[in-house]
Amino acid sequence: xxxxxxxxxxxxxxxxxxxxxxxxxxxxxxxxxxxxxxxxxxxxxxxxxxxxxxxxxxxxxxxxxxxxxxxxxxxxxxxxxxxxxxxxxxxxxxxxxxxxxxxxxxxxxxxxxxxxxxxxxxxxxxxxxxxxxxxxxxxxxxxxxxxxxxxxxxxxxxxxxxxxxxxxxxxxxxxxxxxxxxxxxxxxxxxxxxxxxxxxxxxxxxxxxxxxxxxxxxxxxxxxxxxxxxxxxxxxxxxxxxxxxxxxxxxxxxxxxxxxxxxxxxxxxxxxxxxxxxxxxxxxxxxxxxxxxxxxxxxxxxxxxxxxxxxxxxxxxxxxxxxxxxxxxxxxxxxxxxxxxxxxxxxxxxxxxxxxxxxxxxxxxxxxxxxxxxxxxxxxxxxxxxxxxxxxxxxxxxxxxxxxxxxxxxxxxxxxxxxxxxxxxxxxxxxxxxxxxxxxxxxxxxxxxxxxxxxxxxxxxxxxxxxxxxxxxxxxxxxxxxxxxxxxxxxxxxxxxxxxxxxxxxxxxxxxxxxxxxxxxxxxxxxxxxxxxxxxxxxxxxxxxxxxxxxxxxxxxxxxxxxxxxxxxxxxxxxxxxxxxxxxxxxxxxxxxxxxxx
Amino acid sequence: xxxxxxxxxxxxxxxxxxxxxxxxxxxxxxxxxxxxxxxxxxxxxxxxxxxxxxxxxxxxxxxxxxxxxxxxxxxxxxxxxxxxxxxxxxxxxxxxxxxxxxxxxxxxxxxxxxxxxxxxxxxxxxxxxxxxxxxxxxxxxxxxxxxxxxxxxxxxxxxxxxxxxxxxxxxxxxxxxxxxxxxxxxxxxxxxxxxxxxxxxxxxxxxxxxxxxxxxxxxxxxxxxxxxxxxxxxxxxxxxxxxxxxxxxxxxxxxxxxxxxxxxxxxxxxxxxxxxxxxxxxxxxxxxxxxxxxxxxxxxxxxxxxxxxxxxxxxxxxxxxxxxxxxxxxxxxxxxxxxxxxxxxxxxxxxxxxxxxxxxxxxxxxxxxxxxxxxxxxxxxx
Numbered sequence: 001x002x003x004x005x006x007x008x009x010x011x012x013x014x015x016x017x018x019x020x021x022x023x024x025x026x027x028x029x030x031x032x033x034x035x036x037x038x039x040x041x042x043x044x045x046x047x048x049x050x051x052x053x054x055x056x057x058x059x060x061x062x063x064x065x066x067x068x069x070x071x072x073x074x075x076x077x078x079x080x081x082x083x084x085x086x087x088x089x090x091x092x093x094x095x096x097x098x099x100x101x102x103x104x105x106x107x108x109x110x111x112x113x114x115x116x117x118x119x120x121x122x123x124x125x126x127x128x129x130x131x132x133x134x135x136x137x138x139x140x141x142x143x144x145x146x147x148x149x150x151x152x153x154x155x156x157x158x159x160x161x162x163x164x165x166x167x168x169x170x171x172x173x174x175x176x177x178x179x180x181x182x183x184x185x186x187x188x189x190x191x192x193x194x195x196x197x198x199x200x201x202x203x204x205x206x207x208x209x210x211x212x213x214x215x216x217x218x219x220x221x222x223x224x225x226x227x228x229x230x231x232x233x234x235x236x237x238x239x240x241x242x243x244x245x246x247x248x249x250x251x252x253x254x255x256x257x258x259x260x261x262x263x264x265x266x267x268x269x270x271x272x273x274x275x276x277x278x279x280x281x282x283x284x285x286x287x288x289x290x291x292x293x294x295x296x297x298x299x300x301x302x303x304x305x306x307x308x309x310x311x312x313x314x315x316x317x318x319x320x321x322x323x324x325x326x327x328x329x330x331x332x333x334x335x336x337x338x339x340x341x342x343x344x345x346x347x348x349x350x351x352x353x354x355x356x357x358x359x360x361x362x363x364x365x366x367x368x369x370x371x372x373x374x375x376x377x378x379x380x381x382x383x384x385x386x387x388x389x390x391x392x393x394x395x396x397x398x399x400x401x402x403x404x405x406x407x408x409x410x411x412x413x414x415x416x417x418x419x420x421x422x423x424x425x426x427x428x429x430x431x432x433x434x435x436x437x438x439x440x441x442x443x444x445x446x447x448x449x450x451x452x453x454x455x456x457x458x459x460x461x462x463x464x465x466x467x468x469x470x471x472x473x474x475x476x477x478x479x480x481x482x483x484x485x486x487x488x489x490x491x492x493x494x495x496x497x498x499x500x501x502x503x504x505x506x507x508x509x510x511x512x513x514x515x516x517x518x519x520x521x522x523x524x525x526x527x528x529x530x531x532x533x534x535x536x537x538x539x540x541x542x543x544x545x546x547x548x549x550x551x552x553x554x555x556x557x558x559x560x561x562x563x564x565x566x567x568x569x570x571x572x573x574x575x576x577x578x579x580x581x582x583x584x585x586x587x588x589x590x591x592x593x594x595x596x597x598x
Numbered sequence: 599x600x601x602x603x604x605x606x607x608x609x610x611x612x613x614x615x616x617x618x619x620x621x622x623x624x625x626x627x628x629x630x631x632x633x634x635x636x637x638x639x640x641x642x643x644x645x646x647x648x649x650x651x652x653x654x655x656x657x658x659x660x661x662x663x664x665x666x667x668x669x670x671x672x673x674x675x676x677x678x679x680x681x682x683x684x685x686x687x688x689x690x691x692x693x694x695x696x697x698x699x700x701x702x703x704x705x706x707x708x709x710x711x712x713x714x715x716x717x718x719x720x721x722x723x724x725x726x727x728x729x730x731x732x733x734x735x736x737x738x739x740x741x742x743x744x745x746x747x748x749x750x751x752x753x754x755x756x757x758x759x760x761x762x763x764x765x766x767x768x769x770x771x772x773x774x775x776x777x778x779x780x781x782x783x784x785x786x787x788x789x790x791x792x793x794x795x796x797x798x799x800x801x802x803x804x805x806x807x808x809x810x811x812x813x814x815x816x817x818x819x820x821x822x823x824x825x826x827x828x829x830x831x832x833x834x835x836x837x838x839x840x841x842x843x844x845x846x847x848x849x850x851x852x853x854x855x856x857x858x859x860x861x862x863x864x865x866x867x868x869x870x871x872x873x874x875x876x877x878x879x880x881x882x883x884x885x886x887x888x889x890x891x892x893x894x895x896x897x898x899x900x901x902x903x904x905x906x907x908x909x910x911x912x913x914x915x916x917x918x919x920x921x922x923x924x925x926x927x928x929x930x931x932x933x934x935x936x937x938x939x940x941x942x943x944x945x946x947x948x949x950x951x952x953x954x955x956x957x958x959x960x961x962x963x964x965x966x967x968x969x970x971x972x973x974x975x976x977x978x979x980x
Contacts, residue, residue, distance in 0.1 A: 186710050186712060188708040188709075188710050188712040189712050189714060191677070191679055191699075191706070191708070191712065192706065192708055192712035192713075192714075192770075192773075193714070193725070194677075194678075194679070194698075194699040194700050195677055195699060195700075195702075195704055195705070195706035195774075195783070196700075196705075196706075196725050196726040196729055196773065197700050197701075197703065197726050197729035197730050197777070198700055198725070198729045199698075199700050199729075200700075202700075202729055206714075206725070207714055207716075210716040211714075211715065211716055
């Protein structure tokens with residue numbers, strides 16, 4: 001009774017004072033939100049509008065679903081994405097376990113082997129697989145040397161190579177997602193299960209797997225959604241019968257078709273993606289997109305009782321399935337010696353690491369080849385392809401273009417993303433989760449759809465083929481990366497330190513400069529690096545938005561990969577690997593410091 | 599006087615004897631544990647350095663020591679979470695180094711409770727039964743019994759996260775004893791709980807031990823917890839067991855300065871030997887106070903360290919030959935006790951605890967106090 005009036009007094013007071021309004025950290029969200037609304041949401045709405053411009057409005061959609069070429073491709077795309085997600089889950093779990101169980105330097109190395117490829121351009125990793133699986137590639141050579149067959153096999157351009165390529169590209173996403181949920185577990189849970197008489201298999205089935213299922217689910221859906229929009233890998237590794245949906249969009253964009261149908265294709269892909277994400281969000285909470293914990297706002301809501309009851313019924317169903325199907329099988333397997341389990345994890349994890357690292361190693365070796373065609377191992381070594389790359393003016397121009405655009409894009413993404421992260425973490429406005437969703441949603445929109453939607457906007461504003469235009473387009477994908485990293489490091493800052501500084505007389509700006517900024521500096525540095533890398537590697541948007549006069553490095557690579565496979569590509573790939581390794585090595589002390597602090 | 603004391607003790611005996619006899623009727627099911635020359639090394643650091651310990655069946659033994667002393671390492675070696683680098687551990691005379699954790703059949707309680715969040719309370723408690731392949735009906739009965747024993751019956755269907763810390767730890771204890779294991783390991787199970795809860799669960803664990811008769815190995819860094827709960831205490835320091843004995847022995851007759859200062863509050867008084875007559879000595883402290891002490895053996899040096907527990911120091915109204923004059927430097931009222939710190943001549947500090955009594959007042963800081971202690975109040979450290 002006595003509390004009620006006081007609460008009512010307290011609630012409206014922040015809104016009444018106007019200086020308080022100006023100081024509201026929610027204002028920090030405005031620049032990023034405006035930027036995304038103009039350059040990201042608006043074009044997408046426009047895309048939807050154009051797609052529905054036929055008479056009647058569904059004409060174009062009807063064509064998508066009536067022409068077998070398209071709906072068969074749509075089904076095929078979902079099938080491929082599903083298989084890829086299953087492959088990633090089956091192989092990703094043991095790999096995550098391997099990281100979880102290893103210690104010290106071994107853990108660092110294994111983690112690096114998983115994480116490193118993730119930061120290398122999809123185009124380059126796909127190119128590496130083309131080299132690896134090629135007629136004169138190391139796999140054919142090795143198999144023939146073993147005497148498995150006499151003639152080199154066509155390992156490329158089939159469904160298998162597409163699945164392998166996409167799974168290899170997306171595997172790190174799955175491994176990291178599972179690993180983060182393993183790492184969050186209380187280590188004494190495993191010990192408690194062991195002490196209760198559970199063998200290693202029972203520990204896995206009864207404790208580890210049920211508790212990490214959200215991580216597996218998040219990884220599964222991320223991989224599935226990303227695979228849906230894949231364009232580069234299936235184009236390069238697939239044959240005529242492996243056409244994925246995103247490829248139709250680019251093909252249609254090249255051939256001038258009637259306005260509307262192209263957009264309808266994009267909208268269909270976008271809607272399917274959104275439906276999957278929506279279902280995933282209901283099951284897992286939309287946090288799975290950015291792999292983070294709940295926002296502070298969510299903790300306040302008294303959702304607990306309802307959440308536990310629904311979780312309880314789900315748990316019961318899960319337990320029944322686990323009992324009826326899994327347990328009898330495991331009982332049989334349980335008769336095997338315990339070492340088998342350990343070795344299964346090691347072998348599968350080792351296989352995954354091998355598959356992620358091997359292509360890069362092969363490409364690096366080939367870049368030093370003397371031959372003018374691709375062969376492995378090279379007959380002789382030279383630096384001739386490096387000379388060619390650095391002396392060829394078209395390559396160098398493209399290289400500088402990419403550097404400039406990436407630098408600009410990183411500036412935009414970090415400025416907007418970091419302020420938005422401050423706004424998200426530090427303000428107490430309602431609808432935080434909606435805003436966060438807006439900020440990170442570019443991560444899940446298929447790049448092909450984004451490129452298509454931006455194209456008409458860029459034509460109208462005459463931005464096609466300009467530095468700023470491309471930088472801004474790349475920043476759409478850079479902002480989510482920055483927001484995720486910076487808001488995570490902001491949440492790790494102990495607010496009591498800031499309060500302590502304020503109590504002892506520091507002004508808000510001084511508090512930020514002396515306490516907050518040093519604490520989030522490692523996160524900011526990482527954000528700059530990854531935003532830069534994102535733009536530097538970006539291909540799909542650039543395909544839509546650059547002009548023949550202004551080409552970026554990935555565009556040059558793309559043109560060359562489709563035209564002829566020569567070792568210059570290997571040189572560029574090696575340089576990219578060096579860039580990423582260098583960046584991570586440079587960032588390591590900073591990262592180690594930040595990890596020590598938490 | 600003697601009469602009333604005798605009567606009082608006999609009455610205590612009677613009230614105590616009833617539950618004790620009940621437990622003896624159920625019998626001891628615990629195993630004996632022999633730890634022999636056990637070594638665990640991390641690089642050059644030895645977390646356990648040739649530890650030997652003989653624990654009898656059904657005993658409640660506490661490993662007590664500061665953090666990093668090796669007590670948790672020893673427990674982990676026993677549980678099989680870590681491999682021995684040397685020595686052996688025998689359970690009922692049989693070596694266990696080749697038996698994996700899940701076949702050792704121990705119960706274990708963890709500091710973080712370690713309840714499976716994906717299972718209800720009843721499922722958590724039933725987990726060991728299920729792993730042992732016990733049939734459903736028996737399993738349900740045993741779970742119900744154990745929950746009843748821990749007064750948790752009404753929480754059976756709850757998720758562990760819906761319960762308080764104390765309740766969660768009682769569930770964890772229930773899970774550890776549901777199989778009636780011969781050995782229960784407890785790794786600082788009470789350190790996450792607040793003091794009042796800790797004390798009530800201490801008593802609960804003590805009672806449980808009496809009822810189920812398992813051998814319990816309990817790890818703690820809290821010396822008062824160790825003193826109240828254990829049959830015997832192994833005090834550990836830097837990978838060694840520095841003393842193993844009954845709580846009264848550990849408290850009254852510590853074998854080293856470390857044990858004396860780690861267990862309970864202590865005054866360690868440096869004194870010169872003035873006179874030796876067999877094991878009886880006349881000593882003089884640095885402050886010049888002359889007192890008598892008994893030693894187990896005749897010391898070879900002419901200098902000893904003497905332990906005087908704060909509650910053994912006697913306060914006097916006035917000075918006499920047998921007292922030392924001191925000045926009060928701090929004076930605290932703790933409720934049932936007064937805690938007074940005084941400075942002796944020469945700057946030596948002395949801690950005094952005396953029970954609160956009618957008419958007793960806190961001596962003001964700076965005032966003079968006359969103190970003494972007798973030969974039976976001192977313990978000469980070797």
